[in-house]
Amino acid sequence: MKYKSQQVAYWFFALSMVLFILQITYGFVMAFAHLGYDGLHELIPFNAATATHKNLLVVWILSGFMGAAYFIIPDEAERELISIPLVKLQFWSLAIVGVVAVIGFHIGWWEGRKFLEIPRPLDYLVVVNVLLFLYVLLMTLYKGKKRTTTALVLSMGLFFAALLYLPGMVWFDNQTMDSFFRWWVVHLWVEGVWELIMGGILAYLLIKLTGVDREVIEKWLYVIVGLTFLSGVLGTGHHYYYIGTPKYWLMIGGIFSALEPLAFLGMALFAVAMYRKGEKRHPNKMALTWTLGTAIISFVGAGLLGVAHTLPSVNMWTHGTFVTAMHGHLAFWGAYGMLVLGMITYAMPLITGRKMYTKPGASYAFWLSNIGMIGMTTAFAAAGVAQVYLERKVGMDFIDVQQEMEVHFLILIAAASLFTLGIILYIINFFKYGKPTDEALEPA
Ligand code: HEM
Numbered sequence: 001m002k003y004k005s006q007q008v009a010y011w012f013f014a015l016s017m018v019l020f021i022l023q024i025t026y027g028f029v030m031a032f033a034h035l036g037y038d039g040l041h042e043l044i045p046f047n048a049a050t051a052t053h054k055n056l057l058v059v060w061i062l063s064g065f066m067g068a069a070y071f072i073i074p075d076e077a078e079r080e081l082i083s084i085p086l087v088k089l090q091f092w093s094l095a096i097v098g099v100v101a102v103i104g105f106h107i108g109w110w111e112g113r114k115f116l117e118i119p120r121p122l123d124y125l126v127v128v129n130v131l132l133f134l135y136v137l138l139m140t141l142y143k144g145k146k147r148t149t150t151a152l153v154l155s156m157g158l159f160f161a162a163l164l165y166l167p168g169m170v171w172f173d174n175q176t177m178d179s180f181f182r183w184w185v186v187h188l189w190v191e192g193v194w195e196l197i198m199g200g201i202l203a204y205l206l207i208k209l210t211g212v213d214r215e216v217i218e219k220w221l222y223v224i225v226g227l228t229f230l231s232g233v234l235g236t237g238h239h240y241y242y243i244g245t246p247k248y249w250l251m252i253g254g255i256f257s258a259l260e261p262l263a264f265l266g267m268a269l270f271a272v273a274m275y276r277k278g279e280k281r282h283p284n285k286m287a288l289t290w291t292l293g294t295a296i297i298s299f300v301g302a303g304l305l306g307v308a309h310t311l312p313s314v315n316m317w318t319h320g321t322f323v324t325a326m327h328g329h330l331a332f333w334g335a336y337g338m339l340v341l342g343m344i345t346y347a348m349p350l351i352t353g354r355k356m357y358t359k360p361g362a363s364y365a366f367w368l369s370n371i372g373m374i375g376m377t378t379a380f381a382a383a384g385v386a387q388v389y390l391e392r393k394v395g396m397d398f399i400d401v402q403q404e405m406e407v408h409f410l411i412l413i414a415a416a417s418l419f420t421l422g423i424i425l426y427i428i429n430f431f432k433y434g435k436p437t438d439e440a441l442e443p444a
């Protein structure tokens with residue numbers, strides 16, 4: 001590691017780990033509720049659990065992205081971050097907004113708009129926080145010696161992610177209008193600009209871990225950015241079926257969203273090709289395992305399981321069922337969860353000077369979490385298909401169908417326990433690294 005200020009990434013990674021384990025806890029609360037054990041209902045009603053589960057997910061991933069950016073940008077721009085006090089301020093305001101939002105959900109202070117549940121006053125704090133983050137990042141890049149394609153794609157992704165938060169803050173009295181613009185945030189994040197962030201981080205990791213020339217890796221990056229925009233923007237239409245929007249969205253959404261897996265396939269092939277081409281083998285094998293893992297699992301979870309229900313003729317039956325949860329889990333895990341864990345695995349030895357990635361726990365963390373998540377995805381899939389059939393084809397009552405599905409939640413909880421064991425191993429390993437030290441700092 002060349003720049004001392006890269007060490008600030010540690011705090012964002014640590015926050016990310018704490019929020020991750022809390023997110024999982026709420027997942028279990030919901031899984032038990034689906035099984036018929038809703039003993040915590042008075043304290044944590046289902047709506048509070050689901051909002052907390054999903055918002056903590058977004059915040060731990062974003063905190064991971066922020067840490068990644070604070071680590072990568074100085075390295076790529078070849079200078080220290082412009083201000084550590086500003087980063088500290090940004091860190092604490094992020095943590096405080098997170099805590100207030102979670103408490104709010106439990107006392108009924110929330111907006112019932114999936115993924116955008118935090119109330120508008122908190123949204124303004126988020127905006128200030130993100131502006132601060134972007135200021136530090138972009139000024140560092142601006143004042144730096146170099147502006148690499150990798151750094152530009154990453155920064156562009158982060159910048160547009162911030163911009164696309166705004167459509168979710170406009171107030172509409174009309175349900176269709178509100179839904180229409182909610183997707184500008186939710187869809188254009190995960191199937192648009194976050195893919196740029198993913199491409200940027202992936203390129204950085206592959207440059208570092210495979211030793212392949214930057215020129216070769218960055219050429220692939222253009223292809224991925226191109227494919228993402230080509231398919232993802234109009235692909236938003238796959239959320240505009242039957243919600244009161246004009247009919248042409250059925251065709252536009254179907255065609256363009258069916259092309260979306262190409263961007264993820266591109267990333268998977270890209271990562272594998274660079275791995276095979278690379279001659280220099282970096283000692284941090286676990287970081288490479290996570291990097292290849294994220295590229296491959298995101299194609300399965302986002303690309304394949306996404307396209308499985310993206311055509312209007314399928315989605316009219318599967319919309320809002322556990323089929324969505326099946327895809328949502330593997331897509332988020334594969335594309336963004338594993339990416340953040342991969343970045344942390346690469347950065348921690350450099351931040352702390354220790355090499356915990358050689359410990360057996362580091363490898364078990366990878367395999368247990370992935371086997372567990374594939375099991376969870378399968379359980380959701382089985383529940384989802386049964387739900388669609390019984391509720392929407394046969395016409396059974398919603399609540400009767402929910403009872404029929406309880407058995408699937410036994411399997412879900414078993415698989416989720418494996419997953420959680422893997423994550424606990426990962427987090428123990430993370431905290432065993434200890435705090436940042438200058439041991440791995442290269443002399444200037
Ligand atoms: C990493 C990328 C992706 C992530 C993290 C992701 C995640 C999600 C999540 C969380 C939802 C539920 C949203 C909500 O109800 O508010 C969703 C819905 C959906 N996703 Fe994805 N997704 C990704 C990529 C894709 C791709 C590439 C496709 C298609 C090719 C796709 C197709 C769909 C469809 C059709 C729905 C709507 C489900 C419904 O009607 O209930 N997704 N996705």
Ligand code: HEM
Nearest residue numbers: 024027028030031057324325328329332333337416419420
């Ligand atoms: C390991 C323990 C976990 C359990 C037991 C769990 C369980 C659940 C349950 C029961 C739901 C609600 C489904 C519903 O009734 O609508 C849910 C929603 C969701 N969870 Fe998890 N989850 C876990 C971990 C995760 C992880 C690690 C991620 C992401 C990487 C994740 C992402 C999501 C998403 C995106 C949704 C919304 C799905 C949708 O749109 O239908 N969960 N989870």
Ligand SMILES: [Fe+2]
Nearest residue numbers: 187191236238
């Ligand atoms: Fe989408």
